Amino acid sequence: xxxxxxxxxxxxxxxxxxxxxxxxxxxxxxxxxxxxxxxxxxxxxxxxxxxxxxxxxxxxxxxxxxxxxxxxxxxxxxxxxxxxxxxxxxxxxxxxxxxxxxxxxxxxxxxxxxxxxxxxxxxxxxxxxxxxxxxxxxxxxxxxxxxxxxxxxxxxxxxxxxxxxxxxxxxxxxxxxxxxxxxxxxxxxxxxxxxxxxxxxxxxxxxxxxxxxxxxxxxxxxxxxxxxxxxxxxxxxxxxxxxxxxxxxxxxxxxxxxxxxxxxxxxxxxxxxxxxxxxxxxxxxxxxxxxxx
Numbered sequence: 273x274x275x276x277x278x279x280x281x282x283x284x285x286x287x288x289x290x291x292x293x294x295x296x297x298x299x300x301x302x303x304x305x306x307x308x309x310x311x312x313x314x315x316x317x318x319x320x321x322x323x324x325x326x327x328x329x330x331x332x333x334x335x336x337x338x339x340x341x342x343x344x345x346x347x348x349x350x351x352x353x354x355x356x357x358x359x360x361x362x363x364x365x366x367x368x369x370x371x372x373x374x375x376x377x378x379x380x381x382x383x384x385x386x387x388x389x390x391x392x393x394x395x396x397x398x399x400x401x402x403x404x405x406x407x408x409x410x411x412x413x414x415x416x417x418x419x420x421x422x423x424x425x426x427x428x429x430x431x432x433x434x435x436x437x438x439x440x441x442x443x444x445x446x447x448x449x450x451x452x453x454x455x456x457x458x459x460x461x462x463x464x465x466x467x468x469x470x471x472x473x474x475x476x477x478x479x480x481x482x483x484x485x486x487x488x489x490x491x492x493x494x495x496x497x498x499x500x501x502x503x504x505x506x507x508x509x510x511x512x513x514x515x516x517x518x519x520x521x522x523x524x525x526x527x528x529x530x531x532x533x534x535x536x537x538x539x540x541x542x543x544x545x546x547x548x549x550x551x552x553x554x555x556x557x558x559x560x561x562x563x564x565x
Contacts, residue, residue: 273348274312275355278305278319286319292483294321294340301450304359308343308352318343320352324363325449336360338370338552341380349383357387357554369553371396384552392553395546398527399537400486404520406511409540420468421505423513425461427473432456435466435473439493446478446491447529460487463513467494467502474498477506487514488525492533507536 278286280299286307287295297303298321305321321340327333336356343349360368370384371394385391424432436452445451460479467475475494479487494503514524528534 273317273351274309275352276307276309276312276316278307278321286316289316289319289342290321291340293486296483297321297323297339301453303339304356305340306352306355306359308348308355317345317348318352320356322356322368323449324365327367333367334363334365335367335369336363336365338368341370341383343379343383346379346382346386349380350386353383353387353389366556367553368556369551371549371551373547373549381550381552387554389552389554392551393548394551396549397546398525399541399546401524401526401541402520403514403518403522403524406524406540407515407520409511417509417512418467418502418505421465421502421509422468423462423509424456424459424464424466424476424478427456427466429456431471431473432466435476438473438495439476439491442493442495444491444493444530446493446533447488447527448490451491459490462517463487463510465506465509465513467498467506469497475502475506477503477510479510486523486525487518489527489533489536492536493530503536507540 276282278298283290283295283298283305298305302324303321304323305319307316308318309316319340319342320338322336322338325335325337327335338356341349341352343352357368368389372380381391427435439445440452448454458480460481464476464478466473466477474496475498476491477489478491480490481487492503492506494506514522526533526537528537
């Protein structure tokens, strides 16, 4: 068996086995990917993609989130996970985890179990809704929008970059560890919006459109002189723009990653029930020695 590192240079060789929404992240600062081959010229026996996340609830310690995992059999999956853990040993990672739909009892689940991961059912924090569902939440008629809320395609590059640095200064990067490295074009320009005061950007609601056509909320934040009303204004603006630019069945992915997005989800879906998912987790001590929960 041979392990290959997947990079921007060779990712095209794995298009048939990779989920396009996962594959697009290969090459970003905190993403890594490995493939397992029986021999160099053989088709891959499995692929694993993960990202490094600095968890504020754990004192900014690093967690590795597996974002894509597929294997031909449990043995191949276990080998991939073992190789991943070797690479993580030099990254001061104290936790490795993965989530997937709760109705899947598959090869990957067996591989996680054999590799010493703890599997459990938990509630999914991610919410997926359609544009049509968002439209119903917005109500009828066109909302009145504040003139200080505009789409990011109305900003000069310098304004956008200063707004991003303002977010980072306040310790807010949303779902993006590499927020300061992403080009403005990575964000959907007409739906993503900001709040301004005297030409200065004081908040963003940023969306990314994935290769599969989903819209994912990546950052929701505003700081003074912006107010909570400005946060709501950006939400109303984005819903209106989504309606104008996307078919009703387009999916919008919202995953709470801080207090602002958690409040956003609770406000939009006060009675929603989170679906059950499976979570695989392996903990390590802070000096890097492995231990199970």
